[in-house]
Amino acid sequence: MSSIKTANVKFIGRKPLLFDRYTDNDTKLAPIDKVYWFDNRAVIPQINIYSGLCAEVTKSVAKMFFGKKAKPIGMAISNQLIIEEEFIPLTNDKGEFFSHENFERDFEVLHHVARINKGGVAIPNPKERPSLPLPWQLSFQIQFIPAGDVTWSVMQQCFEYLGVIGLGTYRPLFGGFRTEIAES
Numbered sequence: 001m002s003s004i005k006t007a008n009v010k011f012i013g014r015k016p017l018l019f020d021r022y023t024d025n026d027t028k029l030a031p032i033d034k035v036y037w038f039d040n041r042a043v044i045p046q047i048n049i050y051s052g053l054c055a056e057v058t059k060s061v062a063k064m065f066f067g068k069k070a071k072p073i074g075m076a077i078s079n080q081l082i083i084e085e086e087f088i089p090l091t092n093d094k095g096e097f098f099s100h101e102n103f104e105r106d107f108e109v110l111h112h113v114a115r116i117n118k119g120g121v122a123i124p125n126p127k128e129r130p131s132l133p134l135p136w137q138l139s140f141q142i143q144f145i146p147a148g149d150v151t152w153s154v155m156q157q158c159f160e161y162l163g164v165i166g167l168g169t170y171r172p173l174f175g176g177f178r179t180e181i182a183e184s
Contacts, residue, residue, distance in 0.1 A: 018174035
């Protein structure tokens with residue numbers, strides 16, 4: 001059995017981060033409520049990072065970069081990777097948190113018209129989404145057990161690939177980042 005790797009992973013935004021937190025199909029949220037908040041801070045839930053790495057239905061690293069091996073690679077990542085924080089705070093480049101009280105100062109509300117295909121007809125769907133401009137970043141601790149096809153170097157590459165896909169909504173036009181990994 002391989003030894004457990006521990007590391008600090010840091011995502012440094014290269015593109016603004018666009019939010020559109022999903023509740024259900026009937027609830028209309030104000031822009032401030034489309035951001036993920038925990039303890040009054042803007043956050044990215046760990047489940048969103050797992051989804052970006054190994055989801056089977058939406059854009060994910062496993063699906064977009066591993067072809068026929070996508071499903072076993074995704075399963076391996078979800079089994080071998082532990083992200084220690086459940087909610088990962090977003091900060092600016094000075095390490096300052098983005099707070100609920102400063103939403104209007106820190107975020108920009110973008111107005112777009114999405115198109116929904118219904119029966120071959122593109123139906124306009126106006127959207128208001130909060131965008132977090134640059135600079136933004138987040139840092140979290142991981143534990144990783146290298147095994148099989150997902151070695152430590154493959155896991156590091158997966159985080160790099162996730163930066164190409166991005167976080168948030170309307171990717172990859174928004175949410176792109178670069179990754180720094182420091183083993184501990």
